[in-house]
Amino acid sequence: MLPRATTLLPAALLLLASAPADAQIFQQGPVETRDYRNPNLAPPADAHAHDQGIETENMFGFTLGSDTDEAGSWGIASENVVRWGRAGNRYLAYGTKLEVAYGVADNFSVSGSLLGGYRSISVVDDLPNTNRARFDGIGGEIRWRILQRGPNPIGVTLHLEPAFRTADEVSGEGGRGFSSENKLIFDTALVPDKLFAAMNIIYDVEAFRPFGADSTERASAFGVSGAVSAQVAPGLFLGGELRYLRSYEGLGLQKFQGQALYAGPNLLWHSGGNAWVSVGYVTQVAGRALGAQRGLDLTNFDRHAVRLKVGVHF
Amino acid sequence: MPGMKISRRAALGSAMATASATNIPSAARAADPIPVVASFSILADLAAQVGGANIRVTSLVGPDQDAHAYQPRPSDARAVAGARVIVINGLGFEGWAERLAQSAGFKGTAVVASRGVKALRASEAGHSDAGHGHGASGRDSGGHGALDPHAWQEVANVKLYVGNIRDGLAAADPANAGAYAANANATLAKLTALEAEITAALAAIPRGNRRIVTSHDAFTYYGDAYGVDFAAPQSAISANDPTPREMAALIAQVRKENIRALFLENISAGQVLAQVARETGARIGGRVYSDALSAPGGPAGTYIDMMRHNTRMFVQALR
Numbered sequence: 001m002l003p004r005a006t007t008l009l010p011a012a013l014l015l016l017a018s019a020p021a022d023a024q025i026f027q028q029g030p031v032e033t034r035d036y037r038n039p040n041l042a043p044p045a046d047a048h049a050h051d052q053g054i055e056t057e058n059m060f061g062f063t064l065g066s067d068t069d070e071a072g073s074w075g076i077a078s079e080n081v082v083r084w085g086r087a088g089n090r091y092l093a094y095g096t097k098l099e100v101a102y103g104v105a106d107n108f109s110v111s112g113s114l115l116g117g118y119r120s121i122s123v124v125d126d127l128p129n130t131n132r133a134r135f136d137g138i139g140g141e142i143r144w145r146i147l148q149r150g151p152n153p154i155g156v157t158l159h160l161e162p163a164f165r166t167a168d169e170v171s172g173e174g175g176r177g178f179s180s181e182n183k184l185i186f187d188t189a190l191v192p193d194k195l196f197a198a199m200n201i202i203y204d205v206e207a208f209r210p211f212g213a214d215s216t217e218r219a220s221a222f223g224v225s226g227a228v229s230a231q232v233a234p235g236l237f238l239g240g241e242l243r244y245l246r247s248y249e250g251l252g253l254q255k256f257q258g259q260a261l262y263a264g265p266n267l268l269w270h271s272g273g274n275a276w277v278s279v280g281y282v283t284q285v286a287g288r289a290l291g292a293q294r295g296l297d298l299t300n301f302d303r304h305a306v307r308l309k310v311g312v313h314f
Numbered sequence: 315m316p317g318m319k320i321s322r323r324a325a326l327g328s329a330m331a332t333a334s335a336t337n338i339p340s341a342a343r344a345a346d347p348i349p350v351v352a353s354f355s356i357l358a359d360l361a362a363q364v365g366g367a368n369i370r371v372t373s374l375v376g377p378d379q380d381a382h383a384y385q386p387r388p389s390d391a392r393a394v395a396g397a398r399v400i401v402i403n404g405l406g407f408e409g410w411a412e413r414l415a416q417s418a419g420f421k422g423t424a425v426v427a428s429r430g431v432k433a434l435r436a437s438e439a440g441h442s443d444a445g446h447g448h449g450a451s452g453r454d455s456g457g458h459g460a461l462d463p464h465a466w467q468e469v470a471n472v473k474l475y476v477g478n479i480r481d482g483l484a485a486a487d488p489a490n491a492g493a494y495a496a497n498a499n500a501t502l503a504k505l506t507a508l509e510a511e512i513t514a515a516l517a518a519i520p521r522g523n524r525r526i527v528t529s530h531d532a533f534t535y536y537g538d539a540y541g542v543d544f545a546a547p548q549s550a551i552s553a554n555d556p557t558p559r560e561m562a563a564l565i566a567q568v569r570k571e572n573i574r575a576l577f578l579e580n581i582s583a584g585q586v587l588a589q590v591a592r593e594t595g596a597r598i599g600g601r602v603y604s605d606a607l608s609a610p611g612g613p614a615g616t617y618i619d620m621m622r623h624n625t626r627m628f629v630q631a632l633r
Contacts, residue, residue, distance in 0.1 A: 024412060025400075025412060025415045025416060025420060025424045026400075026402055026404065026411055026412055026415070026424045026426050027424070027426060027429075028404045028405070028426050028428075028429065029426075029429055029430075031405065031431075031433050031461060032432050032433070033432060033433050033434065033435055033461065034432035034433070034434065036434060036538050037538050037539070038537055038538045038541060038542075038543065040537075040543040041534055041537050041538050041543065041544065070559060070562060070563050070566075071562060071566060072558065072559065072562035073558070073559035073562060073563075074558070074559065103559075106566070274557060274559075313557070313559050314557050314558055314559050
């Protein structure tokens, strides 16, 4: 029995639809464009204005972008950093931060956070052996956007991240201390909506006195990082970063201790809703501790680090 | 639904239908109307105005239907295959049209209604049409990027549409060319009156107050022609449950940009919008029509009624 025409038609249509088109049936002809009479409707001449809807703060892994939370908005985020590989037998440190952020004004946001950590250390230079998790203290962030990307070619933000610590971040020893990770952040959209770049100038300070110690240890670090990230699919950004850090004794960069250069990829996924996930990995590709002959500084810096941050905006 | 047909009686404006009947030669009136397919309801109405009783119009995307979500179906292919004339908007609005016509083996007269329109450039990110994924490339006209295809929102452009439809119908049905020309002239006269009507209605609103935030992205031609500033929400807004962050951003935008009215029909949380209105003084507008007519008998059953209705909604909200 022959198949009915009505059953053949959809199949035939599909077959034909996949065939290359012949000569155009619809001839639009050359299209002339005109200028907008209403300048308020014209597409922005400055392409940088296009990317306003994309948030860059957590786009670049360890390197930060300049965006701040919008006025009146809330956010919750969990940041988890795993670092491993130091000179010695075994070094693994996991730090976690649970953060609540609030946009005080469009260009000014603050956050408060609880800090926790776990270290597994065995026979590492200058560090006591340990294998325990503990509460590390409380912290926060203050972000002041000095220049907004979009209306301007670059965004500039001052980022301060103070913390009152009950455990040393590297060794996990109990004690009392204060630290602040400070960054001057620059970023820009190299290609609107598609390709972004950021640079951080880094100045970290830390003062910590372990329980039972006679004196307070003071250290600082100075560095610069650069990163790029491209939107490879809607809401999905992939890129890479370079970080160069110098370690010092003293809060004011008094005595040089070592340096390290890190490189690695980063990823940001932003859901269609309010959730996002940021991942960055860096590995030390060059470095030198003070007085050392080896090509990496595994005394003052870690060999590898991964940062995973997930968050939700309200 | 796709493939829904507009009955001739419903699609014709009553005044136009009278004009058509009086202009149809008796020999032609006796002949069967020629089958015409239009890609969506606005073009179907324009074709019906020009074709009068000499044509039978099928709209692939019917009234109240979303042309952006349209997927050709076998019944549409049959309608296209049997059509003597197909009318599309062009400017990239119907990305599916060429393939559908090819697949159906269409051999009639193809009319690109926007032919000759001086198009507006659309930004790549959300000004006019980024959310829909259509819009023609301006590569052939100087490399200015995507074009905004919603040219029918400016009445002056629709006058060109009417001329193109008239020429297409006359080419397909030369015997009734005189009737098509007469109907087109009558339609053009109505469009001229419509332009004056819209301009006069908006003139009552101070220019600085004509600022609207809308989730519709099809009113750029309207705003450009008649001096109304349409802006999209700067931040995405969840349709069913806007977050405080989203609402705060919207309130900030309304205040900062002196927005007088909100037409955000995609936001179903009416209480939240009412709160925005209370806090900013902006008014919440009623339903407006951008890419499709209303069902026959509704507030926007014809193109002219649609433009009148939308203008009335804008003016009421801005006043």
